[in-house]
Amino acid sequence: MSSLIGLYSLFFGFSFSFLIVLNSVKNFRDTKNFDNRIIFLTFLQFFFVIVSFLGLIASFISSDFSNETVFNHSHTTKPLFYKISGTWGNHEGSLLLWLFVLTFFLLLFLLRSKNQPKRYRILTLLFQQIIIIGFFIFIIKTSNPFNYIFPVPSEGLGLNPILQDPALAIHPPILYLGYVGSSIIFSSTLSATALNYISKEWAIHIKQWVLVSWIFLTLGILLGSIWAYYELGWGGFWFWDPVENVSLMPWLALTTLFHCILVLEKRLILTSWVIILSISTFTLSMCGTFLVRSGILNSVHTFANDPERGLFILIFLFCLIFLSLFIFFFFHKIKRNDSDSFFWLSKESSILINNWFMMYFLSVVLIGTVYPIFLDVLSSKKISVGPPFYNKLIIPFLIPFLLAMAIGPKLKWIKSNLKNKFNLILLLVISLLISILITNNLDDGFLINTILITSSFYLFFITLRDLISRKFKNLSQNIAHFGFSLLILSILFNNIFSTEIITNLKIGESFQSKNFKINFEKVERKDKQNFKSIIGKFNIENSNGTIDQLNPELRIYNQPNIVTSEADIKTNIFTDKFITMNLVQNQEYFNIRYQIKPLMIWIWISVLLISFGGLISLFKKKYEN
Amino acid sequence: MKIKILSSFLVIVFLLIFIVFYKGLKNSNIYTPDVDIEKDIPFFKAQFFNSSNQIKSVNIFTDDNFYIVNIWSSWCVPCREEHSFLVKLKKYKNLKIIGINYKDNLDNAKIFLNELSDPYDTIILDQDGTIAIEWGAYGVPETFIINKKKIIKKIIGPINEINFLEIKEIIQ
Numbered sequence: 117m118s119s120l121i122g123l124y125s126l127f128f129g130f131s132f133s134f135l136i137v138l139n140s141v142k143n144f145r146d147t148k149n150f151d152n153r154i155i156f157l158t159f160l161q162f163f164f165v166i167v168s169f170l171g172l173i174a175s176f177i178s179s180d181f182s183n184e185t186v187f188n189h190s191h192t193t194k195p196l197f198y199k200i201s202g203t204w205g206n207h208e209g210s211l212l213l214w215l216f217v218l219t220f221f222l223l224l225f226l227l228r229s230k231n232q233p234k235r236y237r238i239l240t241l242l243f244q245q246i247i248i249i250g251f252f253i254f255i256i257k258t259s260n261p262f263n264y265i266f267p268v269p270s271e272g273l274g275l276n277p278i279l280q281d282p283a284l285a286i287h288p289p290i291l292y293l294g295y296v297g298s299s300i301i302f303s304s305t306l307s308a309t310a311l312n313y314i315s316k317e318w319a320i321h322i323k324q325w326v327l328v329s330w331i332f333l334t335l336g337i338l339l340g341s342i343w344a345y346y347e348l349g350w351g352g353f354w355f356w357d358p359v360e361n362v363s364l365m366p367w368l369a370l371t372t373l374f375h376c377i378l379v380l381e382k383r384l385i386l387t388s389w390v391i392i393l394s395i396s397t398f399t400l401s402m403c404g405t406f407l408v409r410s411g412i413l414n415s416v417h418t419f420a421n422d423p424e425r426g427l428f429i430l431i432f433l434f435c436l437i438f439l440s441l442f443i444f445f446f447f448h449k450i451k452r453n454d455s456d457s458f459f460w461l462s463k464e465s466s467i468l469i470n471n472w473f474m475m476y477f478l479s480v481v482l483i484g485t486v487y488p489i490f491l492d493v494l495s496s497k498k499i500s501v502g503p504p505f506y507n508k509l510i511i512p513f514l515i516p517f518l519l520a521m522a523i524g525p526k527l528k529w530i531k532s533n534l535k536n537k538f539n540l541i542l543l544l545v546i547s548l549l550i551s552i553l554i555t556n557n558l559d560d561g562f563l564i565n566t567i568l569i570t571s572s573f574y575l576f577f578i579t580l581r582d583l584i585s586r587k588f589k590n591l592s593q594n595i596a597h598f599g600f601s602l603l604i605l606s607i608l609f610n611n612i613f614s615t616e617i618i619t620n621l622k623i624g625e626s627f628q629s630k631n632f633k634i635n636f637e638k639v640e641r642k643d644k645q646n647f648k649s650i651i652g653k654f655n656i657e658n659s660n661g662t663i664d665q666l667n668p669e670l671r672i673y674n675q676p677n678i679v680t681s682e683a684d685i686k687t688n689i690f691t692d693k694f695i696t697m698n699l700v701q702n703q704e705y706f707n708i709r710y711q712i713k714p715l716m717i718w719i720w721i722s723v724l725l726i727s728f729g730g731l732i733s734l735f736k737k738k739y740e741n
Numbered sequence: 742m743k744i745k746i747l748s749s750f751l752v753i754v755f756l757l758i759f760i761v762f763y764k765g766l767k768n769s770n771i772y773t774p775d776v777d778i779e780k781d782i783p784f785f786k787a788q789f790f791n792s793s794n795q796i797k798s799v800n801i802f803t804d805d806n807f808y809i810v811n812i813w814s815s816w817c818v819p820c821r822e823e824h825s826f827l828v829k830l831k832k833y834k835n836l837k838i839i840g841i842n843y844k845d846n847l848d849n850a851k852i853f854l855n856e857l858s859d860p861y862d863t864i865i866l867d868q869d870g871t872i873a874i875e876w877g878a879y880g881v882p883e884t885f886i887i888n889k890k891k892i893i894k895k896i897i898g899p900i901n902e903i904n905f906l907e908i909k910e911i912i913q
Contacts, residue, residue, distance in 0.1 A: 139766045426766045434759050438752070445748040493764045618880075621820060700898060705819060707880070 122171025123262035126212075128218070129164035130252040132157055132277045134424045137245055140238045148581055149415055150234045153240065155226050161248075163218040169216045172261050173203045178180040181272050185209060191274035193646040199695035201285030206260035207409060207425075210288055215251045217289075217296040225300050225325075232321060239307030242302075247299050248437075250432045253476055258425045274675035277647070291336030291363060295328025295401040298366060302374070302398035305391055306440060310447045314390070320379035326377055329397075329735045330370045334727040337363050344718060349681045349696040351616070351711045351717060356506050362404030369397040372474040376489045379464045381531055386464075389471065391448060394438040402433045419640045459531040466524030473517045480509045511568065518571040518604065522578045543581070549575035559613065569608055575601035594735060598727025602706040602722035606715040620705040627708070633657040634710055647673040652697045652706065656685075666695045667681070692716035755798045780892045783875040786847040790842055790850070790864035801863060807836045807912045808887040811861070812873050815853035815882040822901035830905070836912050840864040843881050852905050886911060 136157045143151040172185070176199045190199055204213040220245045229237050255261070276432040278284075304322055308314050340363070345353040354360060373447035376386045390604045406412075410426020455734045458465045482503040489496050523540070551569035555562055579598035617634070619627050626635040635655040642649045649671045656664040679699065686693040694711040785798045809828060813820040827838060830867055840861035842850050847869075867873055876885065879897055886894040886908060895912065896904050 405763070410766055412762065423766045425761070428765065430759065430762055434755065437755055441748065441751055441755070445744055489765045490761055493761050619816070620880075622818075625818070 117180075118169075118171045118174035118178065119180060119186075119262045119264070122168045123260075123525055125164040125168035125171060126252075126256065126262070128169060128655050129161050130249075130256065131250065132161035132164065133245055133249050137242065139400050140242055142400075144238045144242075150237055154238070154650065155223070158219070158223050158226055158241070162223045165212075165219045167214050169203075169212050170652075171259045172198055172209055172212060176200060177201045177263070180592070181270070182264055182266070182268040183261075184265050185261045187265060187269055187272045187306065189275050190272040192271060192644065193674065194275060194280070197282075197285065198280045202279075203265055204288050205275055205279045205284075208255070208259045210292075211251065211259055212271065212291060214292055214296060215248070215255060216297060217292050218244070218251060221296055221300050225304075228324075229321065233311075233313065236304075236307055236311055236318075238315050239310060239479055240303045240624060243303035244299065244562070247303070247436070248433075254425075254428050254432065257407050258428055271675070274646075274673070276676070277671065277673040277678050277680045278347055281343060283339050283578060284319055287336060287339040287343060287458075290332050290339060294329045294331075294333025294336050294370075295404075296368065297332060298394075298397045300325050300343070300403050300441075301329065301394045301606055302436075305394035306443050307377065308445050309391055309708065312447065312449065314387050316381055316384055319377050319390075323377050323381065324734060326370065326374050327730050331368050331372060331730045331734070333363070334723060336728070337367060338596050338720065338727075343725075344427070345716075347680075349683050349698070349709070351614075351683075351696075351709070352478050353399065353695050354700045356405045356484070356501070357402075357502050358485050359408050361507055362400070362482050365481055365485075366400045366404065367396050368474050368478040368481070369393055369400055370549060372471050372478075373397055374466045377470060379467055381472075383464060388448065388450065395437075395444070398461065399433065399437055399440070406430055406433055407485070409577075431589070433618075435721075436450070453739075454731055461527060461533070462531055463524060463527045463529050466520050466527055470517060470520050472526065473513055473520075477510055479703055480506065512564070514604065515567055515571045518601070521588060521597055521600065522571075522575040522607050523595065524589065526578075543568070544574055544575045547577060549573075565608070565612060569605070572601050572604040572608065576605060592729045592731075592733035594729070596726050599722045599725030602718060602725065606718035607724060609715050610713055612720065615708045615712045617708075619710075620700060621708050622704055622706075630658045634708065636706070636708070644671075646675065647671045649682075654695060654708075656710075666693065668695045668697045670699065687717050690714060691715060743765075776850075782887060782892060783877075784888055785864040785872050785875050787841075787867065787872055790847075790866055791838070796863075796865065801865075802887065802890055807831060807833075807891045809836060809838045809908070810876070810879050810885040810887065811838060812841045812843050812867075812876070812883045813880050814845045814881050816845065816851040817843075819899040820882045821853075821857065823882055824857045826900045826905045828858055830908065831860040832867070833902060833909075833912055837862045841867050841872055841876075843867050844870050858906075 139154050175183045175186050176190055179192045185208045190202050203209045224514050306449055341353045354407040376389045379386050380390055381632050432452040483504055483512045548570045551566050555566045584595050621636045626633055637655055640651045649669050651667050653671045654666045664686055666684045668684040671680045681696050681698050692713045696709045698707040700707050782802055788795055793850055838861050882899050884896040885892050
């Protein structure tokens with residue numbers, strides 16, 4: 117029943133697109149004022165999409181297996197929470213969620229842009245409707261979440277157990293808010309370009325959308341990363357997996373875009389940058405959808421592979437790209453004015469320098485992600501691009517990037533002199549000394565590590581000093597940059613000082629290493645609602661006499677029949693102790709992986725700080741300084 | 742003029758990308774790592790266990806006979822278990838046993854061999870674990886059976902009674 121309501125609502129919602137487009141075109145040509153009927157129609161479309169989405173959720177909750185999506189991804193013994201989150205834990209449902217956010221954001225845009233020009237609002241709405249119509253057709257034609265199966269199966273196939281996790285239940289919606297927010301930026305930029313409305317007022321207005329999408333995208337990536345850390349049992353938080361990369365690329369573009377918009381708001385320069393970045397942020401998000409959903413890439417993310425879907429998104433994506441190219445080249449007039457020149461030592465030039473670095477990082481990630489596809493098609497060789505590629509190409513360039521990030525905010529717009537040179541140099545020397553102290557005992561990579569740590573400490577100290585001493589002139593920037601320095605520092609220390617032990621142990625055995633002893637005491641069995649669990653009791657004696665109890669878990673899910681390994685992590689502010697165990701087939705041994713990872717929690721905290729900086733900026737009226 | 746050239750250039754680039762993605766869609770992407778079926782021996786260079794000389798893989802697998810490549814380590818408990826089978830296999834004349842000593846402490850390894858006897862015809866060192874990766878090993882212990890310079894069987898984990906009988910059958 118709820119599936120049926122969902123299906124019909126979806127069709128109704130789709131039909132409203134035509135009404136909206138018709139009304140908007142008429143309104144665009146004829147009348148002077150914005151026709152408020154359009155807002156009402158948009159609201160109705162949003163309403164029907166939300167009913168459709170709720171219909172799908174209801175089918176999941178009631179385990180209605182006559183619905184194909186529910187049959188494929190749910191099971192009666194699944195806890196209620198995961199029944200609900202299972203709604204978007206699959207291809208069809210996640211697209212419906214995407215559509216839901218699209219229509220919601222469009223409505224929000226119309227409500228929040230009342231003092232913008234009429235033509236601009238309507239044109240943005242039209243571009244947004246193109247995207248919405250594209251998604252409606254995509255869902256109805258290739259990925260209908262309400263397909264009916266007969267005879268009705270008595271039991272569903274179940275949700276992949278590694279997706280049954282709280283972080284992953286909210287990760288997709290948050291990430292989508294970021295992705296879809298970029299669609300508003302895309303439509304708005306296209307219409308502003310077409311109407312020649314790129315101005316300081318527009319920059320102030322669109323900045324909020326950039327910030328909102330950016331905050332959600334940052335949090336979404338963070339959640340995915342935390343999930344990967346404790347669920348995949350590998351102990352890392354970033355795999356450079358294609359699917360992670362496709363979320364990182366829009367993030368990089370969006371971050372750059374934000375900084376460009378700050379410059380635009382102040383000086384009305386970098387307009388081409390803003391347009392190109394707005395277009396690329398959304399196309400990269402779409403490109404991500406294409407790469408993940410078409411099955412063109414191999415990845416840890418499990419989504420159905422269906423070439424027909426891939427083809428549709430591909431064509432749609434390229435239509436959008438060509439549309440934006442057309443608008444950019446035919447409507448964008450580059451205005452030459454006096455303020456167009458840059459003085460080398462100014463805030464805008466330091467932003468510009470770091471924009472180029474960001475573009476460089478973006479291209480590295482882009483090439484690393486799509487190059488295997490190109491190579492496969494052109495020469496049918498299969499390669500896989502891994503961390504060494506990214507580390508080698510990105511890490512050295514982080515050094516000037518960090519330094520510019522430290523100095524840049526100290527500069528003034530248009531033209532400036534450095535004040536307090538003595539202080540800046542003093543801090544640099546202090547950072548250098550500290551990092552030499554830290555890297556002193558390292559065997560290899562002494563030079564690069566020292567310079568890297570120096571530059572991150574430099575940013576760290578400069579932002580920290582501002583945070584403590586100042587007047588909070590630009591708190592948001594300060595916190596975000598401080599968070600970034602903290603992030604880089606934690607990642608560096610985490611990489612350099614992690615230790616890892618992999619060994620096979622029987623129950624009762626122990627493993628002795630230099631600094632600690634792992635005792636495998638016993639295992640306990642427990643039965644839960646939809647899985648059986650085997651919990652290992654480990655006792656770790658550290659050299660300083662303390663003892664840690666760690667209990668990693670193996671879960672044997674009933675439906676689908678999959679064994680997952682749950683890590684047990686002891687977190688404190690200095691280190692994480694991370695242990696996983698895995699079955700070794702046909703033996704009484706368990707494969708034990710024990711890691712000591714310093715500063716793990718600071719990686720999460722610093723990303724939170726970064727997005728918190730964005731949040732403060734969102735509530736600030738105007739960019740000062 | 743400049744804009745025209747730039748725009749047409751971009752259009753062409755994007756069209757090319759489109760074509761590549763389109764073709765990529767048609768390629769099947771289900772990648773299965775092929776296990777053991779007649780794979781070539783990887784090429785590597787390694788140091789001997791007993792001397793500091795280097796040897797290339799082509800000089801180890803010189804003839805078309807049977808070889809067993811066993812990845813082991815003194816710290817690996819299951820290696821201890823399977824060792825007796827390797828010792829039993831030593832008596833077959835048409836079989837050479839090659840040991841790859843994986844990420845081990847040399848002294849401990851020597852104690853290990855003294856204690857349990859040394860079944861290996863040749864032992865090479867793999868201090869950083871790269872040779873094991875070349876072989877596509879999942880961990881220690883792992884054993885490969887080679888005939889006519891091809892890998893014909895792979896045993897993941899310690900050799901047990903069943904594996905032992907299988908190996909005997911293969912080489913006879």
